[in-house]
Amino acid sequence: MKRLFTHCLLQTCTLFFLLTPALVMADDASHRQQVETLFRLTQMEKKIQESVENVLQLQLRQNPALQKNSKALDAFLQKYIGWQALKPDLTDMYLRAFSEAELEQINAFYITPAGQKVITVVPQLVQQRNQIAMMRLQKNIGELQQIISSTPEK
Numbered sequence: 001m002k003r004l005f006t007h008c009l010l011q012t013c014t015l016f017f018l019l020t021p022a023l024v025m026a027d028d029a030s031h032r033q034q035v036e037t038l039f040r041l042t043q044m045e046k047k048i049q050e051s052v053e054n055v056l057q058l059q060l061r062q063n064p065a066l067q068k069n070s071k072a073l074d075a076f077l078q079k080y081i082g083w084q085a086l087k088p089d090l091t092d093m094y095l096r097a098f099s100e101a102e103l104e105q106i107n108a109f110y111i112t113p114a115g116q117k118v119i120t121v122v123p124q125l126v127q128q129r130n131q132i133a134m135m136r137l138q139k140n141i142g143e144l145q146q147i148i149s150s151t152p153e154k
Contacts, residue, residue, distance in 0.1 A: 027100070034103035035094045041110040042119055044090070048083045055081070 039045065056074050060066055066073055079085060098106065109115040137144075 031095060031100040031103070032091065034100050034107060035091050035098075037107050038094065038103055038110065039087075039090075041107060041115070045083045045087075048081075048086060052077050052082050 052074075056070070056077055059073060060070060094103070110119065
């Protein structure tokens, strides 16, 4: 009887250890799929690529001599900060930051018309907020200059 129990326990443990990696991998795969869905819904690839293009254009405006090397500069930026370069790290970040259940809830929101509106409108609102802040700073720069000029140096 003791031998039968040991044999059954050994088989159960073996089965458990053989199946556990498959279950974890399946769970990991579905978790990753939720991250992929979030990236698709939020147009993450498009936003990253637009960001790279903005960096490229900014560099070319600031240093027109780079124009002759614009393709090499673009290749460099793509290599280090383009979508394909960042996607594995971004995926890992999201996997650590959000559980699969949380991602399911987030995706459930982003798939709605209101969620899609958030994706398109919030960046515009952030840009408008930044413009308001800059205008207020520019309008009141004299006050800052007075504060700086009246502060004794140490």
